Amino acid sequence: MPKVVDIRHLETFFAEAEDVCIAVHTHPDGDALGSGVAMLEYLRRCRGKRATLLLPDPVAQYLRFLLPADGWLEASVAPQEAERAVAASDLVICLDMNGFSRAGCLEQALRGSRARKLLIDHHQGPERASFDLVFSETEISSACELLYQLLLALPGVGSAERLPLEVLTPLMAGMTTDTNNFANSVYPSTLRMASELLAAGVDRDALVDAFFHSYRENRFRAMGRYLQDLRITTDGVAYAVLRRSFLEGFALQEGELEGFVNLPLGIAGVRLSVFLREDDGHFRVSLRSKPGVSARRLAAEAFHGGGHECAAGGKLYFPEDIAAPELAAAYIETKTARFMRNPAPSDKD
Ligand code: 5GP
Ligand code: MN
Numbered sequence: 001m002p003k004v005v006d007i008r009h010l011e012t013f014f015a016e017a018e019d020v021c022i023a024v025h026t027h028p029d030g031d032a033l034g035s036g037v038a039m040l041e042y043l044r045r046c047r048g049k050r051a052t053l054l055l056p057d058p059v060a061q062y063l064r065f066l067l068p069a070d071g072w073l074e075a076s077v078a079p080q081e082a083e084r085a086v087a088a089s090d091l092v093i094c095l096d097m098n099g100f101s102r103a104g105c106l107e108q109a110l111r112g113s114r115a116r117k118l119l120i121d122h123h124q125g126p127e128r129a130s131f132d133l134v135f136s137e138t139e140i141s142s143a144c145e146l147l148y149q150l151l152l153a154l155p156g157v158g159s160a161e162r163l164p165l166e167v168l169t170p171l172m173a174g175m176t177t178d179t180n181n182f183a184n185s186v187y188p189s190t191l192r193m194a195s196e197l198l199a200a201g202v203d204r205d206a207l208v209d210a211f212f213h214s215y216r217e218n219r220f221r222a223m224g225r226y227l228q229d230l231r232i233t234t235d236g237v238a239y240a241v242l243r244r245s246f247l248e249g250f251a252l253q254e255g256e257l258e259g260f261v262n263l264p265l266g267i268a269g270v271r272l273s274v275f276l277r278e279d280d281g282h283f284r285v286s287l288r289s290k291p292g293v294s295a296r297r298l299a300a301e302a303f304h305g306g307g308h309e310c311a312a313g314g315k316l317y318f319p320e321d322i323a324a325p326e327l328a329a330a331y332i333e334t335k336t337a338r339f340m341r342n343p344a345p346s347d348k349d
Contacts, residue, residue: 023036023092023097026057031143033173034171039053065210082106144178145171151163272343283325283328296309300314302316
C-alpha cells in the first residue's frame with residue numbers, strides 16, 4: 001500500500017498542476033493505454049485540468065475502442081505537437097514504464113522537461129533519480145491496479161463509486177489484459193479491485209468481448225501456422241521466429257500477434273517461450289516463462305531488454321547481434337541452452 005506521506009505529495013502534485021502530460025511505453029499494450037486513459041480522464045473530469053495523453057506510437061486496432069474522442073496524440077505521427085505538449089506542461093506523469101528509456105521517440109523531450117515528474121509503475125528497477133515522486137510496486141497485477149489504489153487513497157475518493165466509468169473502465173481493461181484475463185499476476189488485491197469495479201458498474205462482458213472475441217480470422221490462421229512450426233528444445237524452450245514474409249502473408253496488423261507467446265506455456269515441460277517477429281533491422285522479442293525461470297534476466301542478458309520475472313521483452317538487432325536474420329534461430333538455441341543451466345532470477349535485485 002502507498003505511504004500516506006507519498007499520497008499527500010501526490011495530491012499536492014495534482015492540486016498544483018495546470019497542464020499535465022501523461023506518457024506510456026512504446027507499442028502501448030492494454031495496461032499502458034488503460035492506465036494512460038484512466039489518468040487522463042481523472043485529471044480532466046475529476047480535477048478540471050488540461051491534460052494530454054502522449055502515446056509514443058500508434059495504438060493497435062484492438063485497443064482503439066478505449067481511446068476517448070480527444071485529449072491524446074500519437075507522438076511518432078505528430079512529433080512536433082507532442083514536443084509542444086511536453087514543453088507546455090508543468091507535470092509529467094509516466095505510467096507502466098520504469099524509466100524514460102521505454103518512452104521511445106518521447107524519451108528526450110520527457111527527460112529534458114522542466115516539469116515536475118511523477119512515475120507510477122509495476123516493473124522492477126524504476127529510474128528513481130529521474131523523477132520527483134515514484135510509486136513503484138511489483139507485487140501487483142498491473143499499472144492499472146496501482147493507479148486504482150492511488151486514486152482511491154486520494155482525499156475525497158475512498159471508493160470506486162466516487163470515480164466515473166470513464167476512469168474505471170480503462171482501469172479494468174488494463175488489469176484484464178496484463179493478467180491475461182486473470183491467468184497470471186493475480187493477487188488478492190486484484191480480485192478485490194475487479195469486484196469493486198463490477199459493483200461500480202463496469203461492463204466486464206463488453207471488455208472481454210472487445211479483447212477476446214473480436215479478432216479477425218487471419219489471426220487464427222496465423223496462430224495455426226505458428227503452432228505448427230513451433231520448435232521445442234530439450235531444455236523445455238519453445239521458440240518461433242516470424243519473418244516479414246509470414247507477417248505479410250497473413251496481412252497481420254500491430255496487435256494481432258498479441259498472446260501468441262503465451263500459448264507454448266500450456267505444454268507440459270515447456271518452461272520458457274521465446275517469440276520473435278521481424279521489424280526494420282531488428283526482431284522484436286517477447287519472452288514468457290514459468291516460475292523459477294527468469295524471462296526478465298534472459299531479456300536483459302540476450303535481448304537488450306527487461307520486464308517482469310515471467311513476462312519480458314527486448315530486441316535482437318542485425319547485423320549487430322547476429323550477422324543476418326536467418327541466424328536468429330541459432331542465436332536463440334545457443335543463448336537459451338546456456339541460460340537454462342541456471343535460469344533462476346538473479347539475487348542482486
Ligand atoms: P511483450 O512481450 O508483451 O511485448 O512485453 C512483455 C513485458 O516485457 C512488458 O512488461 C514490457 O514492459 C517488457 N518489455 C517488452 N519489450 C521490452 C524492451 O524492449 N525493453 C524492456 N526494458 N522491456 C520490455
Ligand atoms: Mn503493465
